Amino acid sequence: MNLKLNNEKSPSSNTGIVNTNITMDYLSFTVENTKENVGRIMGAFDIDKLEELSYGGYGYASSAMILDGGKVFWHSERPEMGMHIRLNSKSLALINMTPLGLLNRVIEWGGKFRRMDIAFDDRDGRLDLDKMHEKLSNGEVVTRWRRVARITGKEVGGAEKSGDTVAVGVRASNSYLRMYDKKLERAAKNVDVTDIEHWIRVELELKADKANEFGRILAKRAHVQLKETVGELCANLLWGLLDFKDVNNADDNKTRWDTSDFWAEFLRASSKLKLSTPKEEGTLDDSKDWVWKVVAPTLAMIILSRDDDKGMSGYDFIMECVVKGEERMSRSQQRKLFSYNNDGCAKKIEGILPAQNRD
Structure with missing residues (x-):
């Protein structure tokens, strides 16, 4: 990764510690509805039995809970629809596999990735939602996304914010970005945040072909020596979708403007990390x-x-x-x-x- 900076500070020069994570926070995929695949999935995820629900979803007639919040969907009369598995952060935290191991296992089962969320966490104070929203609103970015929204939450009758999100793109499209205050989100859920000074999460949501393509690129990295590391693949994907720029009035071409230092440092720090699954929260x-x-x-x-x-x-x-x-x-x-x-x-x-x- 070769981000151009106005000054060549290292990603951790301000704090001495890189406090950033990259997490695969959500994964959904579809596989053929066969007894063999059912056995493979239950074995790989250490599931004793399916907790069948009384309803289906997403066009499927039946569904079951797995792994404390994940779900599997199927339609007995339409086996051609396959089985659809959705794993949220709690589910992924319980799977005893690395992200790349899980992605490769899905490919071995003949599966297709339908959605993948990649979360980048800033705990060092590099990212500021006000600054990023201002740059997006002023067009000081290079991106194919055309929409930006600021979403804040408050309790009825309350004075303090319970949420703060900058959303970029359209949720129904193949790619969508949320940048939000994770500390506020946790506080709203009555989680103790006294030890958290700063926590901004940048969450990239990939769907359909985008998810399937990137999932296969990551999976390939597990057994083929690619030029880019997994961290670089993730950081470059985000950089290619959104690049915050410093205004240069002498040049009308924004693509030639320098990447803003805060964004370059955040991406460079992220590029050095491994991809992980969520940690099981709380004791x-x-x-x-x-x-x-x-x-x-x-x-x-x-x-x-x-x-x-x-x-x-x-x-x-x-x-x-x-x-x-x-x-x-x-x-x-x-x-x-x-x-x-x-x-x-x-x-x-x-x-x-x-x-x-x-x-």
């Missing part, structure tokens, strides 16, 4: 903190309430929720519990309940 202690901050008043209200019409106390109701909740724990929650209990054995619910609540 059991994080869940405790969330319950303490958000749920504790509701728990107190229930436990302090009188017995209901069936004679069940609020305390007994909470204990029943614990028993039933264990049966419904997601794989992610089970892993957090497993990790928290150092001996690797999940505590039995009977050991948590007081004696009077055990049968």
Whole structure:
């Protein structure tokens, strides 16, 4: 990658630390609907059984949940539609494969990529949404996208922003870009952000032919020595779609203007990184903190309430929720519990309940 800078600062010269990530944050693909492929997918994703839902979607008659938020769609009477698999960030965090390993596995299954989201994270303060929105609005960019929108969110009656996004392009097209304040997004979900000073996410959404083409280019990089690294492939893709420029009034051709330093530094830092899948967010202690901050008043209200019409106390109701909740724990929650209990054995619910609540 050879970005032209007005000064040759290294990507980390301002902070001493490169604090940027590239993540494959979403992936969907379609494969033939065969028993062999069903077995391959369940084996590769370590799925014991499909949690079938009562509805389909996207033209498919049937669907099932997989991997804590992912979905698989199929149509028994129209096998030519194949099986469509959609993996969100939570699902990808649970798959024990590298991104390139997953992409190559899909190709081995004869699959086609339908959508791929590549997320670039800036934690160093290189990117500023106000500056990027201003440059886009003033046309100080080189891009094929023709639309830009600033989307901010607030709670009804509230003063503070709960979201801030600069969207570029049209969502229905084969490529679309969102640049947003990840810290605000997490705070709006009651996630503790006290340790986060700055977090801007640049999320590139590829669909249809764009997704399939780039997915195959990345997959090829796993077993063929290409000139570009995976980080360079991702950064160059983004650079080719959007290039922020410094105005040069002496030249009418914007393509010859220098790339803005903040953008060049961000792309150069990104080009040196590997592509990863999302990390499984949160620990059991994080869940405790969330319950303490958000749920504790509701728990107190229930436990302090009188017995209901069936004679069940609020305390007994909470204990029943614990028993039933264990049966419904997601794989992610089970892993957090497993990790928290150092001996690797999940505590039995009977050991948590007081004696009077055990049968």
